[in-house]
Amino acid sequence: MTAGILSGGPGGVSDAVLRELGGTHGGRAEFALLTAGQQRLRLLQLRALFDAVALRPGPGAAAFRRHWALLEAADRADRDAARGVLFYPLVGPWVRRCLRRLDSVAQGGQDRSPELLRELSHFGLLAAAAAARARVPFTLRTIGHDGLVVLPTLGVLRFAQAPAGTGPEPVELRGSGGRVAVIVRDGVPAVVHPHRDGSWRSGDPRWCPLRVLTGGPRPVLLDEIDPFRTEDSGLERHGLRADDRLTAAGSDQWQDAWAGAMSVIHLGGETRAAEVAALLECFVPLAPPPGAGPHGSGVSHCSGTRREAFGAVLSSTPRTPGYLAATLVHELQHAKLGALADLVLLHTSGAQRRYWAPWRPDPRPFDGLLQGAYSHLALAEYWQLFALGAKDPAERDKAWAEHSRCREQVGAAMPALAGSQSLTHEGRVFVNAMVRQLTRLKDHPPPEGHLARASAYVETARRMWRRQTSGGEPPVYVPS
Structure with a gap:
């Protein structure tokens, strides 16, 4: 079964592909490359399992x-x-x-x-x-x-x-x-x-x-039964867990959100819709995060991906199609970057948690900082295009606020990424493309006041981080 795959390797990844993906974009060829790499990896893992059992x-x-x-x-x-x-x-x-x-x-x-x-x-x-x-x-x-x-x-x-x-x-x-x-x-x-x-x-x-969500570019499974769907995922460290069997109302809410999300996600550009069509195969429902209130009080939504489960998005039940669309933009960037990292070495940094990430209160390893900046960069573009195309003033204003926050967060993290000596040639091509994409976003500035509020938000997070980490081993700070 694996002989044809094992006889050849995945080959290199061209600088052109790295630049396309680094800009948080990609088309049919780039997504096919990532998917093929994951499929090769799966066949190799299965063959390794067969050999291990035989011994x-x-x-x-x-x-x-x-x-x-x-x-x-x-x-x-x-x-x-x-x-x-x-x-x-x-x-x-x-x-x-x-x-x-x-x-x-x-x-x-x-x-x-x-x-x-x-x-x-x-x-x-x-x-x-x-x-x-x-x-x-x-x-x-x-x-x-x-x-x-x-x-x-x-x-x-x-x-x-x-x-x-x-x-x-x-x-x-x-x-x-x-x-x-x-x-x-x-x-x-x-x-x-x-x-x-x-x-x-x-x-x-x-x-x-197994439930099937319809109304999108292809049927997507809603998997609440696989016994290994959250095993070894680390969810429990954050107080999260897989959801139990959904009620009929819960299933209907997923279906409505999925069908509605596809019309919303197009507002954020054709790349985002293409990512969903090419990469998403199933959702794994998660229980609401601890402290979630019945009417949206507290942290009401959680989501994630697993690098070993390419094509799956883990998510609590989305409250609206808009929530689900933004979740897909965010999580599919993690899937893309993880699949790319399985094909090519982007950096040689270790797992030490010492970097400030404006979207997290805890120190992050270099790879975590790269992952977070990449997903927030895609969100910044998504919300910008959404705002430019929105007809409802309230929706447009909210989209500009989300865009400004994501853009300022990525801008604060980018010096640590772009200046890192641990980047390989491929990693530098990728990160430079991220820098260019961040610069392009400035061609369409938000209305007055949004960037000032977002900048104050990021600076507050920076000061809190410095107070929290003062007195110990100096972490890596992003310059002011």
Whole structure:
């Protein structure tokens, strides 16, 4: 399955591409380059996982090889369908977790077999989903956990759990003609089949399909079931967590926000709409952040991306289409920059947290400063174009305020980035393009008063940072 990919490398990234992406832009060719790089990386990771399992004899190894053979059969029958599952964003966190656990075992760490067996068994469900989409007949035996059988990109079967201490549940999956029968303890199959809206439905009440958001450039999955969607993400350090199963009202709110966001995002330029069409595959719903009030009081929204889950955006339920549009602009820049960094080395700076970022109260590593400045630079352009095209005075004024804040924040951070000696040639080309983009934004200044308020906001943040960090090891300050 991976022979053709492994025979060649991703090649270099031209200065022209770096300049295009550094300006927070990009078109079909640039997005295809980033996507292809992530797909190559996924295939290499899967092959590394296969090799690591082969070196570890045990009860899960033989099953893993059988499931791999089914995946190869699906790949031969319909490569696009099978690889649509393999390249699904949330496969990334799972394969990374398995590789890290197997590497720990190889280095003499504890072999917690039940946990490892559980995680490796997910591969069988992945292979079954790929075979179902490729319409390959199969019979596959695996195990379910916690009363769940999760088929990636399709949905989840919920069944009554066995008494505690009885171990994982045996599961049989039978695929034929594009349908899948899922059989658990009671022996009654739940037959799952594709629906015209892109979801996979069943008349069995135990089956919960993965929701599909429609009305955009392509269907986008709303994934609240993948067991690895927030594993090892660090969300808990910020008091965040994945949302539970959405209510019908919550699902409708997501659908309305998604459909409305696509008309809003066009106001911020065609690049932003093109990014969504080319890069976004799924949303992972998050619970509201701690302290969020019922009427927008407190911090009411949170979002993020995972570098190993390219194409996924994690977000709490958006209150309006406008919130979702701005979230997509922000988060897809992180996805673009992370994918580019997997192709080419941009800097040699370490992970020491010593840089002031005007949008954060805590010190950031150089890479974090670059990521934040890049996403805020895109937001600054988005809000500027939104303001220039807005007809409603209140919306226009709010957009100019958001533009001014983002522009001043990036301007304050840029000296530390542009002056860094850790930039490689590619990193310098990229950052210089960011500088040029920031300069171009000044061609359309906001109405009087907005920049003054934004500048005062940034200077207040700078003074607070200096008071907070005084007395310890000097951090890197952005000059006044």
